[in-house]
Amino acid sequence: MKRLLIIGYGDVARRTLPLLTARYRVFALVRNPAYCASLRERGATPLLGDLDQPHSLRRLAGLAHAVLHFAPPPAQGKTDTRTRNLLRVLSQGTPPERLVYISTSGVYGDCAGAWIDETRPCHATTPRAQRRVDAEQQIRRWAIQQHVNASILRVPGIYAADRLPLARLQNGTPTLDAAEDGYTNHIHADDLARIALAALRHGKPCRIYHASDDQPMKMGDYFDAVADAFGLPRVPRISRTQAQQVLPASLLSFMNESRRLDNRRLREELKVALRYPDLATFLSKDGI
Secondary structure, X not given: OEEXXXXXXXXXXXXXXXXXXXXXXXXXXXXXXXXXXXXXXXXXXXXXXXXXXXXXXXXXXXXXOEEEEOOOOOOOOOOOHHHHHHHHHHOOOOOOOEEXXXXXXXXXXXXXXXXXXXXXXXXXXXXXXXXXXXXXXHHHHHHHHHXXXXXXXXXXXXXXXXXXXXXXXXXXXXXXXXXXXXXXXEEEHHHHHHHHHHHHHHOOOOEEEEOOOOOOEEHHHHHHHHHHXXXXXOXXXXXXXXXXXXXXXXXXHHHOXXXXXXXXXXXXXXXXOOOOOOHHXXXXXOOO
């Protein structure tokens, strides 16, 4: 049985485990020993280590045939030192055959609502997106040098039953007027887990894929749909000028970007049939 290494054991990584353990002997890098018992119960072997501490990663060298890299970059700077540390240790001994990296659609910056495919040049405008661009570039260079089949998934907003903006709706945090609102893209966390597995099986070398559902939405429409499904009041709509005066910069940065992701590569090359092709399917099916 081939060995697979998970880097970054968060929510989506946990959702991948039931899909992986029948196919691979799974190892997972964790910083917190509290996760070890849960991992063992789920059929995986925990490895204690920290991507910010290169000396703690030595056991990863030559360990795995495949790697799922879910770990986010550091919170500061314009480079992803965590990915650099990981790739350095994976270069020692026999490198993996495949690697899948979970990136973000934020690397494109604002596209003024245009439909875009994976050939669109990156134009990251926030430090967090610039760190993702750096990670992607590191991985593609390394994959070519090491002859590794590496796929990059550019992921938009992730949602699930326990990942909905209910607190924001309850707080009544406003969003933009329809005329000034931008498009956002989404993916259900369970679908993203299945996409990661599909990329391991079908991803082409140094290929980028939009891990997005079929239906982009205006941000305000997304909030309205969730509010209606849960019987909550819709949040107020305000102008962009008003938003700049009352909303935090972190929230404004998302509102300043608008794009619609074409996911044909996902469907045609990775052969993924989404369980939740749009938010409405989730809200009307078994999501709530």
